[in-house]
Amino acid sequence: MNNPEELASPNRRALFRRLVKPKPVELPESIYPRAPWAQDNQTFLALCNRCNQCIDTCPQRVIRRSEESHPVLEGLPVLSLDYGRCTFCSQCVDQCPTGALDKEDGRRIQAVARVSGHCQLTLNQPCDFCMDACEKDAIRIEDQRVQIDETLCTGCGECSLDCYDRAITLHKPEAFRT
Template sequence: MSDEIIDQGRRTFFKETFSYFGNAVSEIVKNKVEAVTKNSSGLSLHAKKRRYIRPPGAVREEEFIALCTKCDECIKVCPHESIRKLNKDFDIADGTPIIVPEETPCYLCEDYHCIKACNDGALVAVNKVEEITMGHASINEDNCMAYGAQFCEQCVRNCPVPDAIYLEDNKPVVRREKCVGCGICENVCNTVNQPIAIKVVP
């Protein structure tokens, strides 16, 4: 038997082996997602909305819950201490990482330390800030001083995403398709406006 035939045989063997293991891993992840995303009544959580602000790069909620091992690595590396562990008993998401913008927003670090620290696939790489979808800001006009008698543009001035919030007739307006849900506007609003007028929802 020639060396060429032997080499071809080896290449075929390794190709088939890696393909088999790759498919096996994909199937395991798929099964894990399906198993974890069933609640006690057997109904899928797929249609339910995300209830918490997740770190940048978070996959869909049902996949996030299944893949996140609650290792806390993203929490440890966040330079602004924006990420915390959810502490909510009897919640399937208990122990997973969340962001509470009113207290400490996500400052959209250029290096995305949290994403790089995640080895479980719960946080995936983003190419540009516009791809981040943590949530969307919503303005309660009844609470916003700019919609009353006092001028305020703190949310507009502090927003890190160009044109995500802009002024229209001296009143802030959220451009939903550009908002990434970092929560900086909510955080700064909390320092100048009471009750708070901006809320970021998942």
């Protein structure tokens, strides 16, 4: 009975369990930026219980429920900077009961600004509202083009709000996508 070559359990089910390895489950990734200080995708999806406390407590009203069709992503909090800016007040983190938003383990910056082709400068019209709005000097104008330094951009959304052509939008950084 102590023969090492003897099967631990001779039944067929045990044999198939040893032969067939389960496929790893691929977690969906939201196309929207998460709230500030959100943890990585796997941890966030495991911890967030969709309680909406981060949404309800946000004084700027820039966190909303996701409308994505995937059942895992539907209703999760996402950052929406279309009509407001994030001040990084951290009230959303303070209200999160599960730790899905966490100052120590999460990322503060969840969005970066991008410029589209219909910027006034590219149409030879004078404009520097976005540059004036950026508190971190992440925006500069070179050769009649807006240049955004993603390493300096906090993703607050102020530049997007000040762009009257809506040429600046905020997106989830490519580095955060899996």
